[in-house]
Amino acid sequence: MELKDIKAVYFIGAGGIGMSAIARYFIHKGLVVAGYDRTPSDLTRHLEKEGMLIHYEESVDEIPHACRDKASCLVVYTPAIPAEHKELQYFRDGGFVIEKRAQVLGTLTRTHKGLCVAGTHGKTSTSTMCAHIMHQSHIDCNAFLGGISKNYGTNYILSDSSDFVVIEADEFDRS
Helix, strand or coil: CHHHCCCCCEEEEEHHHHHHHHHHHHHHCEEEEEEEECCCCCHHHHHHHHHCCCCCCCCCHCHHHHHHCCCCCCCCCCCCCCCCCCCHHHHHCCCCCCEEEHHHHHHHHHHHEEEEECCCCCHHHHHHHHHHHHCCCCCCCCEEEEECCCCCCCCECCCCCCCEEEECCCCCHHH
């Protein structure tokens, strides 16, 4: 599925730090963004205020209508979600395009000039510092961070004009 064809994005495990940054990207792009998380949190409440539709009960009935068209809805999940999750099964059985969080970040690095920070320790600090430096310069950037930046109060830095993206390349699940 091409980014230009996506009209809705559904997140299974929406409240994760990495998932929420991607959700914010798609919210900013004006798409329908919805999803499931097991537990409400400060992060999910912020996402709801930003326009994301989130529910906290594992139920196919809670999936919004806009997220039921396999031709225009991308499903993003975290590998922390069990394979037998009812909503994940619904999308698999329906033939939807389903991608791990890392795959979506990979797609974004193919459409932007990417600076990806990997390693055992210090990824969040290093990616946040790189993003801050770039964002404050004439280069600017979009950034998907693995934590909430104290100076920006978010895990996603937005630029409408930059082709650069900073990503924390998480090694979880060999992604």
